[in-house]
Amino acid sequence: xxETLDRLRLSRLGDDDLELLLLVRHFELKLLELYGRxxxxxxxxxxxxxxxxxxxxxxxxxxxxxxxxxxRGHGHxxxxxxxxxxxxxxxxxxxxxxxxxxxxxxxxHRDRYLSTGVQGESLPVAAGxxxxxxxxxxxxxxxxxxxxGTWGEGAVYEALNLASLWRLPLLVVVENNGIAQSTPTTxxxxxxxxxxxxxxxxxxxxxVSTDVNEIRTSLEPLVTEVxxxxxxxxxxxxxxxxxxxxxxxIRPADAVQAxxxxxxxxxxxxxxPDQFHRLDRLVRAEVQAIADEVAARPLSRWxxx
Amino acid sequence: MRVAENLNAALxxxxxxxxxxxxxxxxxxxxYGGAFKITKGLSMRFPGRVIGTPIxxxxxxxxxxxxxxxxxxxxxxxxxxxxxxxxFDQICNFASKSVSMYGKRLPLRMVVRCPTGxxxxxxxxxxxxxxxxxxxxxGLSLYEMSPxxxxxxxxxxxxxxxxxxxxFEDKVLYTRQMDQVDPMFRVRRxxxxxxxxxxxxxxxxxxxxxxxxxxxxxxxKTLVLQQEISCRLLVPSRLYPLDVDAMxxxxxxxxxxxxxxxxxxxxxxxxxxxxxERVWDRLRGPVRLVHSRASVIPxxxxxxxxxxxxxxxxxxxxxxALRG
Numbered sequence: 001x002x003e004t005l006d007r008l009r010l011s012r013l014g015d016d017d018l019e020l021l022l023l024v025r026h027f028e029l030k031l032l033e034l035y036g037r038x039x040x041x042x043x044x045x046x047x048x049x050x051x052x053x054x055x056x057x058x059x060x061x062x063x064x065x066x067x068x069x070x071x072r073g074h075g076h077x078x079x080x081x082x083x084x085x086x087x088x089x090x091x092x093x094x095x096x097x098x099x100x101x102x103x104x105x106x107x108x109h110r111d112r113y114l115s116t117g118v119q120g121e122s123l124p125v126a127a128g129x130x131x132x133x134x135x136x137x138x139x140x141x142x143x144x145x146x147x148x149g150t151w152g153e154g155a156v157y158e159a160l161n162l163a164s165l166w167r168l169p170l171l172v173v174v175e176n177n178g179i180a181q182s183t184p185t186t187x188x189x190x191x192x193x194x195x196x197x198x199x200x201x202x203x204x205x206x207x208v209s210t211d212v213n214e215i216r217t218s219l220e221p222l223v224t225e226v227x228x229x230x231x232x233x234x235x236x237x238x239x240x241x242x243x244x245x246x247x248x249x250i251r252p253a254d255a256v257q258a259x260x261x262x263x264x265x266x267x268x269x270x271x272x273p274d275q276f277h278r279l280d281r282l283v284r285a286e287v288q289a290i291a292d293e294v295a296a297r298p299l300s301r302w303x304x305x
Numbered sequence: 306m307r308v309a310e311n312l313n314a315a316l317x318x319x320x321x322x323x324x325x326x327x328x329x330x331x332x333x334x335x336x337y338g339g340a341f342k343i344t345k346g347l348s349m350r351f352p353g354r355v356i357g358t359p360i361x362x363x364x365x366x367x368x369x370x371x372x373x374x375x376x377x378x379x380x381x382x383x384x385x386x387x388x389x390x391x392x393f394d395q396i397c398n399f400a401s402k403s404v405s406m407y408g409k410r411l412p413l414r415m416v417v418r419c420p421t422g423x424x425x426x427x428x429x430x431x432x433x434x435x436x437x438x439x440x441x442x443x444g445l446s447l448y449e450m451s452p453x454x455x456x457x458x459x460x461x462x463x464x465x466x467x468x469x470x471x472x473f474e475d476k477v478l479y480t481r482q483m484d485q486v487d488p489m490f491r492v493r494r495x496x497x498x499x500x501x502x503x504x505x506x507x508x509x510x511x512x513x514x515x516x517x518x519x520x521x522x523x524x525x526k527t528l529v530l531q532q533e534i535s536c537r538l539l540v541p542s543r544l545y546p547l548d549v550d551a552m553x554x555x556x557x558x559x560x561x562x563x564x565x566x567x568x569x570x571x572x573x574x575x576x577x578x579x580x581x582e583r584v585w586d587r588l589r590g591p592v593r594l595v596h597s598r599a600s601v602i603p604x605x606x607x608x609x610x611x612x613x614x615x616x617x618x619x620x621x622x623x624x625x626a627l628r629g
Binding site: 066097098099100101102103107108109114116118121122123124125126127128129130131132133135136142154155158159161162165302303304 | 353358359361363364365366367368369370371372373374375376377379394395398399402403405406407408409411
């Protein structure tokens with residue numbers, strides 16, 4: 001999974017897509033910097049290298065769709081709401097936090113978006129939501145982001161069984177970054193994700209590209225099928241550029257290098273330098289300004305009821 | 306009316322009154338109607354809202370939470386309460402947490418039904434009282450079925466809390482009659498508390514959840530006839546959080562808590578602590594705890610009855626509390 005998968009030129013994106021990609025990238029880099037300076041409490045899991053997954057899916061998911069995210073969910077949230085202020089305030093425990101600072105990085109609920117910090121737990125819940133949508137709001141779907149490591153949890157299989165059996169509009173997006181915290185996928189998974197989906201009669205689609213336009217084109221008809229109550233597992237072969245959380249990366253240098261070689265950020269900069277550098281500078285400065293502004297806010301308040 | 310029929314009627318009533326209500330669980334569909342027949346007739350009357358699931362307690366509880374999250378009312382049946390261990394993550398880390406961990410209250414109308422307890426020879430993994438494992442979880446309320454509480458009203462109360470509830474149903478109650486009590490006793494209700502006694506100033510007060518009520522009443526009868534000891538029984542519907550204030554007017558100098566749970570980390574220990582904080586000065590001694598032995602629950606009838614707390618355990622505990 002650490003091979004260089006895609007050496008083709010990345011297609012040109014609209015400014016809005018590139019800005020969103022860069023927003024997630026600089027947001028995550030800023031978090032690591034803030035943690036490094038001891039300005040954040042607890043821990044965080046950045047999605048560096050994986051930003052293009054939720055950005056690709058963004059226009060394919062509507063406001064009626066439910067999204068379930070996981071511990072590595074900042075990109076998922078930003079692709080849904082473009083609200084870096086609220087998310088950073090949540091992570092920093094400042095006024096304007098999405099969840100008052102109670103949930104923090106990995107427990108966020110806003111409208112039809114919900115993240116939890118326990119692996120696999122959200123799949124059965126998403127199945128329940130999909131059951132509701134199928135009956136009450138046909139055409140809407142429940143999308144769940146999980147990782148390769150999540151497939152170690154039995155809840156995944158119980159939920160896949162239900163999704164197939166009950167024909168639920170459930171979209172499972174797997175961000176297979178080849179490593180679960182410190183454990184390589186090869187050391188924790190027998191067989192394959194495709195084989196596991198097949199066992200339940202659930203369609204599986206593999207995405208190896210990092211080209212947002214190309215991914216969207218390939219997924220669009222498949223997502224439409226999900227809306228027609230055909231559950232789907234989409235497996236992105238992706239790369240986690242950063243550590244699992246912060247400063248806990250024990251991967252060999254060549255594995256980290258392979259992740260860097262596949263990084264859309266560097267590749268896009270090479271392929272479209274003018275657009276890239278114009279927006280990169282802009283977004284970097286914007287994130288800096290957001291961080292300064294949010295850090296200066298008063299502490300968040302928990303309005304218990 | 307038998308308790309099982311009352312519970313069945315409550316579920317019929319709920320599905321009838323609430324078009325968003327779902328009942329789901331293993332083998333709950335007609336004609337089987339659930340391992341204990343509590344869901345009998347439901348799927349015939351409400352097809353589509355009564356859902357038979359695979360043997361996946363974690364998933365079916367998660368599905369219930371997902372239905373609740375989208376504004377529905379969800380009642381999940383765990384076939385034997387022991388198996389709620391398989392749904393612990395969904396209950397502890399998802400459903401109960403979701404009520405408050407997102408910063409503002411997220412109401413969930415969700416009940417997980419748990420047929421509970423021993424006395425029927427089902428053995429160590431089908432006879433436990435799991436209540437104690439869920440005591441003290443923020444966002445989770447615990448209720449217990451009782452012959453003195455109409456189940457329709459209890460379901461209304463649970464759902465009005467807007468947070469997940471576990472409903473423990475002592476299996477031995479299913480075949481007993483609602484409100485069954487020896488005519489020597491008087492029964493009254495004070496809010497959600499059932500109060501059963503012989504006179505205004507009893508020698509001793511016993512707090513017991515619904516499943517222990519008939520065993521406590523049997524002990525109370527022999528105590529008064531053989532020992533001239535007069536007891537009062539208090540049966541709360543909600544075990545946690547416990548409404549201690551509602552109990553205070555009914556207490557005396559000697560108080561016991563009786564439950565079927567095996568020893569160690571019991572609900573009664575929590576009740577005793579709450580009472581000690583409030584009425585220590587009024588008590589003749591510490592609140593006494595009556596529970597089953599610290600043991601697995603054996604299958605053979607003679608062994609099972611040695612382990613489980615019953616009429617004689619309560620009888621002896623009361624005598625000891627009063628006469629040493």
